[in-house]
Amino acid sequence: MSTSAETSKSAQTPKSSRIPKVPFWAQILAGLALGVLLGGIAKSGDIGWLTSTLAHIGDLFVQLLKLAVAPLVFFAILVSITNLRQVNNAARLASRTLLWFMATSLIAVAIGLAIGLLTNPGAGTGLTPKDGKLPEHAGSWIDFLTGIVPTDIITPFTELNVLQIVFMAAVAGIAALQLGEKAEPVLKVSRSFLELLQKALWWVIRLAPIGTVGLIGNAIATYGWNLIGKYATFTVDIYVGCALVLFGVYPLLLSTVAKVNPLQFFRGAWPAIQLAFVSRSSVGTMPVTQKVTERLGVPREYASFAVPFGSTTKMDGCASIYPAIAAIFIAQIFDIPLGIGDYLLIAFVSVIGSAATAGLTGATVMLTLTLSTLGLPLEGVGLLMAIDPILDMMRTATNVAGQALIPILVAAKEKILDREAYAAATSIRIGDSGATATVEPEPAAVPAAAAAS
Template sequence: MSVSSPSSFTKYLKVPFWAQILAGLVLGVLLGWLARSQDISWLVTTLEKVGDTFIGLLKLAVAPLVFFAILVSITNLRKVNNAARLASRTLLWFMITSLIAVAIGLVIGLVTNPGAGTGLTAADGAKPEHTGSWIDFLTGIVPTDVITPFTELNVLQIVFMAAVAGIAALQLGEKAQPILNLSESILELLQKALWWVIRLAPLGTVGLIGKAIATYGWDLIGKYATFTADIYVGCALVMFVVYPTLLATVAKASPLQFFKGAWPAIQLAFVSRSSVGTMPLTQKVTERLGVPKEYASFAVPFGATTKMDGCAAIYPAIAAIFVAQIFDIQLGVGDYLLIAFVSVVGSAATAGLTGATVMLTLTLSTLGLPMEGVGLLLAIDPILDMMRTATNVAGQALVPVIVSAREGLLDRKAYDEAHASPIDEPEREKQASEPVPVAA
């Protein structure tokens, strides 16, 4: 028997990653439509299990991944010149892009009136089980013990503990080196395992998209047509107009090259609806775009937990206008300024996980809008969250590129060759089996 012919799995790996995702998307739509139109309950259940299993595998590594990624990223800053300047510039650009995104969301909401003509009333809403407020946000940052944040997947508290541990390690210097070596090894192990999960994204796409079509069909989208269109248009404007403009004018870099390099992470974010789950891939493509590894290992994990232009800027702005119109409440200039403030300061509340309910409840409570409005949006949320998360991840890759370019750190040659992504050419780079490096 000949062993020289390539196996089916090897042939599969040679298919570009974007093509695998696209094939999964098309198959998911077809299976979802078939399950709904023919009322095939077992197919609906199968699609749901496949999608839930994929998301479950992503979430399985979230807590330790966030902790060790933040810890290692903070300690890696000691290897970078002007680390404090880079960190402050990163935060500044996070805020600038968030302000632009929330402004676009407010304009779209005011122009289109998404809550008008929907047929929805206040009686259709229901209060969520958990709501967010500024007191909860501020007091919830500090954990009461070291176990609960991991068991309850409170990413904000995990980030806090990791930041404290990272700063303490920097203060200890050489004494903390054994712990840092262990942390880097654990992080590489987690990223290796998570990379295997990422390779299952095409299969997860079939389940997630198929479940959405089979469960909701097009009827629900029609009921929320204006609101859904507003979210997608707003995210598209930020991703394909604002970001390219910033790249061309501020970074003096080709927008097309950016999307060629970052597209694998953006498409995975669209499917998985998880910024944290996409983080290893986001860091990989950011490094391939010419951002120094030491800086990327700080900026990307930091952005994956705090940089949410889709979930924390565009979405709450349009959603607040939608809820106010359903409940017949007039918003003033002061309310719109509050929305912008919440979007910039409270974005960490979204924590990079699927959904943006916490951020929405935080916005509604700040404006004094009824919490029942959250119930109006929960059904449509999975469909919206795909585009929101894709926008989040695009922004998380964008800011390190801009900051690197402004500081003269960007490898222009690597940026110009970013289209030759190893993710699209696994037969050359064996990308499917490589972990994401986080340290020099």
């Protein structure tokens, strides 16, 4: 009896001594809180080494994400296009996906314009045209159209021109579809490269809580709260606009078009949304977005096309809400009146030119494209650069939510959505422990580090 009790007690001892698992969302919140604390200390105490350390941590995290962007986009688009041959009515799925991208972008830009006109974000800021400066890189329609086609196959990868990479990948994917079985050896290698890149990116994603400390801490230490005060109305406008789309428009579409429970969507897609908020990169979040979309009942063959496509072209936050409010803000600073024709142009640019954002952190190219179309001073971009990282978090979270939403809407309308899988999406998790930040797909596909935890 006593031996049995001792054995039972000893067997239970290791279990009780284990460190409790920390959910990924809690890690992110802890990173945000620590970043604000350290940034405030660095700012108030003028501690240069702490500010520099926070900057290096944040920059390193973003750089690691960008390192995988070029090859990840190329192979993801290439493989996703070839996967469409496994789907019935592939052409209709692709066209409906594009139409929904455009429709939701139009709704988002309308919300952005309405908020900007109601709140006058440029009034009473104390900012003047002298505070602005020309951006290093400006976008125009000529640059946008001629810049789609690369002059060689190397430069787009070295200069991280995502739009040109998408173009090359699309051409290669269509060519592979035309070749059929002859292209299978190339596709097999491409799938292997894609899996390798995604595996490596999981490791970077696991560092997101640490990257959060650096990114938020550096923003606070460098600019402080006074800067946010100058842009208070503008900042609130962006967050409110994104929130209306994220928690108003998207749930409405889910309940009326897809006829599914919106709460299930947020339970399932939350890992991707929270990672997007921290990383500020739609492309960097793409592997997570695709996994949660599949777990929400979208067939893998279709999700593997729609999500990579959306990660480079579907930007309700960066390409619709933000440029609409920003254009009104800059016009008011420079005392330039805008008319109905200008607002229609903003909507046109947002719907047609969203691919210019290319899924990377920031929306400068899209903003300069909008300003140049309206004839507004490009110096206005300089007014917004300092506050951009804080705005970009909410913008990117909205982008990624939309990238997960559209495949669900299309799949539901085409009657290929697995509604039972959608209803069970609460089981999606990102990270089991303090060291893990992976969405758990099928057991065989879980990264080794996650399985070990």
